[in-house]
Amino acid sequence: MRGKSLLIAGATGVLSACNRHQSTLAPFGADAADIRHLFIVMLVGAVVIAIGVALLMRHAVRAPEGELTHKGGMRLVLWLGGIIPTVVLLGLLAYSLPFMKPRPTAPADLRIGVEGEQFWWRVIYRPAGAPAVTSANEVRIPVGRTVAFELAAGDVVHSFWIPGLAGKMDMIPGRTNRLVVRADAPGRYRGQCTEFCGLSHALMAFDVVAMPAPAFDAWLARERQPATADADAAGARAFAANGCAACHSVRGAGAASAIGPDLTHFGARRTLAAGILPMTTANVAAFIRHPEATKPGVRMPAFPHISQAEATQIARYLQSLK
Numbered sequence: 001m002r003g004k005s006l007l008i009a010g011a012t013g014v015l016s017a018c019n020r021h022q023s024t025l026a027p028f029g030a031d032a033a034d035i036r037h038l039f040i041v042m043l044v045g046a047v048v049i050a051i052g053v054a055l056l057m058r059h060a061v062r063a064p065e066g067e068l069t070h071k072g073g074m075r076l077v078l079w080l081g082g083i084i085p086t087v088v089l090l091g092l093l094a095y096s097l098p099f100m101k102p103r104p105t106a107p108a109d110l111r112i113g114v115e116g117e118q119f120w121w122r123v124i125y126r127p128a129g130a131p132a133v134t135s136a137n138e139v140r141i142p143v144g145r146t147v148a149f150e151l152a153a154g155d156v157v158h159s160f161w162i163p164g165l166a167g168k169m170d171m172i173p174g175r176t177n178r179l180v181v182r183a184d185a186p187g188r189y190r191g192q193c194t195e196f197c198g199l200s201h202a203l204m205a206f207d208v209v210a211m212p213a214p215a216f217d218a219w220l221a222r223e224r225q226p227a228t229a230d231a232d233a234a235g236a237r238a239f240a241a242n243g244c245a246a247c248h249s250v251r252g253a254g255a256a257s258a259i260g261p262d263l264t265h266f267g268a269r270r271t272l273a274a275g276i277l278p279m280t281t282a283n284v285a286a287f288i289r290h291p292e293a294t295k296p297g298v299r300m301p302a303f304p305h306i307s308q309a310e311a312t313q314i315a316r317y318l319q320s321l322k
């Protein structure tokens with residue numbers, strides 16, 4: 001029985017390490033690599049101490065009674081209870097302090113504002129010397145460059161965590177927290193809200209795309225452009241007729257509200273509803289009619305009176321916004 005549970009514990013450890021999508025053990029950024037390094041050092045230290053304690057226990061249980069004099073006992077307490085822990089903890093503190101120093105930034109570094117909302121992410125790229133570009137539910141960063149996240153919250157406290165990139169940082173209404181990072185490997189990863197923020201807190205994730213720097217620059221230039229879709233399409237007309245523009249923005253197509261996620265380049269995202277559903281026409285149409293079926297407590301009203309056919313037209317229109 002014990003062997004079996006040990007086997008299961010070992011297997012889950014090994015299997016979870018296989019997930020390179022969202023894992024502190026598979027870092028793609030310099031800060032997460034530091035955290036993994038510290039974790040391994042601490043783990044080895046803890047294991048050594050645990051083995052030492054176990055050996056001492058064994059010795060204490062087996063030794064004949066009265067072997068330890070009163071003075072010997074006091075000395076043992078002084079060393080094992082006072083001096084050694086102080087030296088070990090001070091050593092670990094001195095070793096780990098340099099890791100806590102924030103990464104230095106230069107004025108030309110890219111700043112990305114991310115604002116937590118119930119239950120999605122507002123993402124604002126603020127490149128030096130150019131106007132800001134607003135997007136949502138997906139964070140793109142250039143590999144090899146320093147990026148400063150400016151983290152805020154629009155309603156309640158959220159927490160921003162990209163486990164493969166860096167440690168987590170709270171998003172607090174009324175203040176801006178800075179998290180400076182550098183991605184080292186391109187790829188598609190995942191981030192997650194890690195502060196309970198309401199009913200759909202666990203359904204508040206996002207895609208992270210680390211791109212080679214030139215590709216990122218080209219992408220940001222495209223992202224800056226207004227929407228290109230056909231404004232006369234049936235889906236575009238249904239979007240306008242159903243009042244979606246009261247909450248959503250589609251730059252260049254007359255919708256300019258910032259209450260819900262920006263949809264200007266919605267079709268270029270891989271996931272729907274803050275990293276929760278794959279981006280398919282059927283999923284988008286279903287979400288439009290019954291968002292609460294996917295996300296309990298969602299801040300978007302249901303549109304049950306929109307027919308399946310009309311919802312599909314709107315979904316096609318939104319997906320054409322690349």
Ligand SMILES: [Cu+2]
Binds near residue numbers: 193194197
């Ligand atoms: Cu949240």
